[in-house]
Amino acid sequence: MEKDQTQMPICQSCGMPMAADEDFGTNADGGKNHEYCQYCWQGGEFTAKMDLSEFIEMQVKIATENLGLTENEAREVAENTLPELKRWQEKGIE
DSSP states (O other): OOOOTTTSOBOTTTOOBOOSGGGEEEOTTSOEEEEEETTTEETTEESSOOOHHHHHHHHHHHHHHHSOOOHHHHHHHHHHHGGGSHHHHSTTOO
């Protein structure tokens, strides 16, 4: 039985659902990280070193180019979702 998307973990940096093993990021020791996706976390560190406002802009661009959202739709999703995720709740993590 497939995982229900409401039970599926999401990346605590970008909000991407992580269903498959390869979706998960990697820790410094090569093990899987279950909080962050492969695009945000590799080798034990964030791949994008930026603050939340810069990250929102990057996510808006990705969503409009790859997910077919309008800029307004993408911005609304990013601005409402990203600030609630662990990476952006913890001070000093960029």
